[in-house]
Amino acid sequence: MVEKPxxxxxxxxxxSRRAIYDAALALVVEAGYRRTTIEGIAARAGVGKQTIxxxxxxxxxxxxxxxxxxxxxxxxQAGQQPYEIPDTGDLAADLKAVLRATVDELLDPRFxxxxxxxxxxxxxxxxxxxxxxxxxxxxxxxxxxxxxxxxQAAGAVRADVDPRVALExxxxxxxxxxxxxxxxxSHAYTDTLVDYALYGIAPR
Amino acid sequence: MVEKPxxxxxxxxxxSRRAIYDAALALVVEAGYRRTTIEGIAARAGVGKQTIxxxxxxxxxxxxxxxxxxxxxxxxQAGQQPYEIPDTGDLAADLKAVLRATVDELLDPRFxxxxxxxxxxxxxxxxxxxxxxxxxxxxxxxxxxxxxxxxQAAGAVRADVDPRVALExxxxxxxxxxxxxxxxxSHAYTDTLVDYALYGIAPR
Numbered sequence: 001m002v003e004k005p006x007x008x009x010x011x012x013x014x015x016s017r018r019a020i021y022d023a024a025l026a027l028v029v030e031a032g033y034r035r036t037t038i039e040g041i042a043a044r045a046g047v048g049k050q051t052i053x054x055x056x057x058x059x060x061x062x063x064x065x066x067x068x069x070x071x072x073x074x075x076x077q078a079g080q081q082p083y084e085i086p087d088t089g090d091l092a093a094d095l096k097a098v099l100r101a102t103v104d105e106l107l108d109p110r111f112x113x114x115x116x117x118x119x120x121x122x123x124x125x126x127x128x129x130x131x132x133x134x135x136x137x138x139x140x141x142x143x144x145x146x147x148x149x150x151x152q153a154a155g156a157v158r159a160d161v162d163p164r165v166a167l168e169x170x171x172x173x174x175x176x177x178x179x180x181x182x183x184x185x186s187h188a189y190t191d192t193l194v195d196y197a198l199y200g201i202a203p204r
Numbered sequence: 205m206v207e208k209p210x211x212x213x214x215x216x217x218x219x220s221r222r223a224i225y226d227a228a229l230a231l232v233v234e235a236g237y238r239r240t241t242i243e244g245i246a247a248r249a250g251v252g253k254q255t256i257x258x259x260x261x262x263x264x265x266x267x268x269x270x271x272x273x274x275x276x277x278x279x280x281q282a283g284q285q286p287y288e289i290p291d292t293g294d295l296a297a298d299l300k301a302v303l304r305a306t307v308d309e310l311l312d313p314r315f316x317x318x319x320x321x322x323x324x325x326x327x328x329x330x331x332x333x334x335x336x337x338x339x340x341x342x343x344x345x346x347x348x349x350x351x352x353x354x355x356q357a358a359g360a361v362r363a364d365v366d367p368r369v370a371l372e373x374x375x376x377x378x379x380x381x382x383x384x385x386x387x388x389x390s391h392a393y394t395d396t397l398v399d400y401a402l403y404g405i406a407p408r
Contacts, residue, residue, distance in 0.1 A: 200404030
């Protein structure tokens with residue numbers, strides 16, 4: 001891809017923005033969300049506090065943008081932009097693969113610390129929570145909706161099933177175990193969730 | 205039940221404890237978790253700060269005990285102590301009934317505010333989170349495990365299903381919608397979750 005040469009000012013502010021994201025994510029991992037401050041982020045990024053306040057109004061907003069950027073970079077490196085859940089024709093296998101990848105991400109401290117901090121802040125701070133959900137969680141859920149609709153078209157999911165509710169059968173248990181420490185998470189666990197969700201727990 | 209007459213000191217401290225619980229719950233509902241302080245609870249309860257610190261080390265601990273007590277009182281008034289999920293022989297109907305009651309509770313501000321505050325604090329404060337889960341969430345999940353085991357014995361759930369995982373198909377989606385505002389909660393919603401979990405979303 002050919003990039004247009006950026007004017008100096010744009011290049012400088014891109015560099016500052018990147019430094020601020022890196023500093024915010026590093027501080028949350030090392031010191032925790034509560035001990036992360038705008039001042040601390042500015043000092044570590046080598047910018048003035050006013051540079052941060054020009055773009056964001058709180059550390060939660062900085063962290064939300066930094067985390068979204070982290071996800072976009074990871075997806076870009078993996079050549080998955082824009083990302084879709086694979087459709088190999090085997091719904092169970094496709095869902096298991098994407099949930100296994102999610103487990104790996106949730107167990108990676110680089111993702112876990114900022115994601116957990118944002119999720120927690122979102123629970124008590126309703127405005128941030130709704131932004132976190134709208135920008136981060138709902139777009140991810142929409143990918144499952146599209147994959148389940150394709151499965152309905154292929155006859156692998158009943159036509160009367162609401163995909164937006166059905167996806168929660170495997171997504172929400174993983175989210176709750178991770179967020180509330182109600183149980184361990186593993187590939188075997190998410191595989192089981194997919195099997196139960198597709199085939200039900202009652203005898204067939 | 206015949207109660208032993210309490211010595212004056214015990215009666216006085218029971219009365220203080222009750223006043224502290226009431227004050228803590230009322231403050232969290234009215235002012236929010238962040239603006240609730242030990243000082244504020246003490247003032248409203250008409251006790252000294254040191255009375256609170258004699259029994260608890262933080263406002264989170266006070267609130268956890270107050271909330272557990274609220275649940276016990278509600279269950280006691282409804283004659284449901286010790287509580288079990290009903291077994292009418294119709295698993296779907298029994299699960300739908302208990303989840304509908306849970307929806308009603310989650311939509312009741314008296315429960316919502318303290319429960320949400322504790323859940324949020326538990327996400328970032330791992331020690332409190334584990335105590336919250338151990339004392340409040342896991343005992344509730346255990347009731348579903350027992351009901352699903354009875355269903356397995358009656359042939360209504362496959363023998364190879366792990367009840368501890370299976371219950372998450374309907375409990376976790378409700379928990380996530382409520383906690384993270386990812387969607388509305390209603391009786392129709394939890395009824396649908398139970399149907400999907402029991403019979404699966406793939407054609408039978």
